[in-house]
Amino acid sequence: xxxxxxxxxxxxxxxxxxxxxxxxxxxxxxxxxxxxxxxxxxxxxxxxxxxxxxxxxxxxxxxxxxxxxxxxxxxxxxxxxxxxxxxxxxxxxxxxxxxxxxxxxxxxxxxxxxxxxxxxxxxxxxxxxxxxxxxxxxxxxxxxxxxxxxxxxxxxxxxxxxxxxxxxxxxxxxxxxxxxxxxxxxxxxxxxxxxxxxxxxxxxxxxxxxxxxxxxxxxxxxxxxxxxxxxxxxxxxxxxxxxxxxxxxxxxxxxxxxxxxxxxxxxxxxxxxxx
Numbered sequence: 381x382x383x384x385x386x387x388x389x390x391x392x393x394x395x396x397x398x399x400x401x402x403x404x405x406x407x408x409x410x411x412x413x414x415x416x417x418x419x420x421x422x423x424x425x426x427x428x429x430x431x432x433x434x435x436x437x438x439x440x441x442x443x444x445x446x447x448x449x450x451x452x453x454x455x456x457x458x459x460x461x462x463x464x465x466x467x468x469x470x471x472x473x474x475x476x477x478x479x480x481x482x483x484x485x486x487x488x489x490x491x492x493x494x495x496x497x498x499x500x501x502x503x504x505x506x507x508x509x510x511x512x513x514x515x516x517x518x519x520x521x522x523x524x525x526x527x528x529x530x531x532x533x534x535x536x537x538x539x540x541x542x543x544x545x546x547x548x549x550x551x552x553x554x555x556x557x558x559x560x561x562x563x564x565x566x567x568x569x570x571x572x573x574x575x576x577x578x579x580x581x582x583x584x585x586x587x588x589x590x591x592x593x594x595x596x597x598x599x600x601x602x603x604x605x606x607x608x609x610x611x612x613x614x615x616x617x618x619x620x621x622x623x624x625x626x627x628x629x630x631x632x633x634x635x636x637x638x639x640x641x642x643x644x645x646x647x648x649x650x651x652x653x654x655x
Contacts, residue, residue: 398427399449405442405596406589407435414450420483420508421458429486432493442596442603444493445588446516447500453525456507456541457483480540483508487515487544491611494604496595500588502581506563507531511541514548514574517607520588522581526563527574533561547614548574599641599653605632 411418465475499516529538549572566578613621644651
């Protein structure tokens with residue numbers, strides 16, 4: 381069984397299923413199972429979720445990049461592992477329910493994480509891998525990357541990936557992808573809003589890092605407040621959302637660092653933030 385831990389920048393381990401590299405206020409998580417196209421195996425789900433839990437407690441981290449090693453970002457669930465789960469007396473029902481619950485919890489952790497998470501995508505992002513792209517707060521992809529919720533091609537409708545996908549792109553476009561299993565490439569993915577932008581493959585890492593560093597340069601507490609409010613208000617009717625976000629703005633305005641940021645803007649100087 382692969383190591384479900386992750387390697388830090390000081391103790392790099394090629395055996396780790398998830399590698400972690402820290403540069404300033406940006407943490408880069410790299411899924412490292414290239415021989416399985418970084419499939420969301422039991423071990424990968426546990427490693428990603430565990431790393432996110434640790435990052436949530438680290439206020440020195442202001443942005444996270446998530447990528448995949450090898451020739452693909454993520455090919456979805458590990459079908460061989462899922463097939464092995466069928467050997468149980470119940471045909472795998474309990475295992476499958478537990479698997480999808482754990483995967484959903486990991487996806488939810490991406491969005492509940494205080495820090496923004498940016499997917500750095502290349503090769504393919506299929507099924508639950510496409511779900512992961514849709515779940516991340518932002519995404520940058522290399523030209524030619526293919527995205528699909530293609531489970532229908534093997535008789536398994538991508539119902540859980542549908543949740544994130546249908547909250548990123550238009551209803552009819554999402555339904556077409558889900559029912560035809562057709563892949564789209566980066567230009568179409570950008571037009572639909574699945575990714576923020578497409579860049580040449582050789583510029584992918586630099587462009588994603590530049591976006592992460594731009595986010596990380598902002599006041600961390602303000603971004604944390606804003607991310608939480610962003611997802612909360614999306615589930616509310618408009619009037620309730622305005623009432624809620626008005627209260628969030630008051631809370632934000634009363635923070636000392638916000639007072640300093642506004643004063644610095646008025647005085648035409650750099651702010652001196654405490655964090």
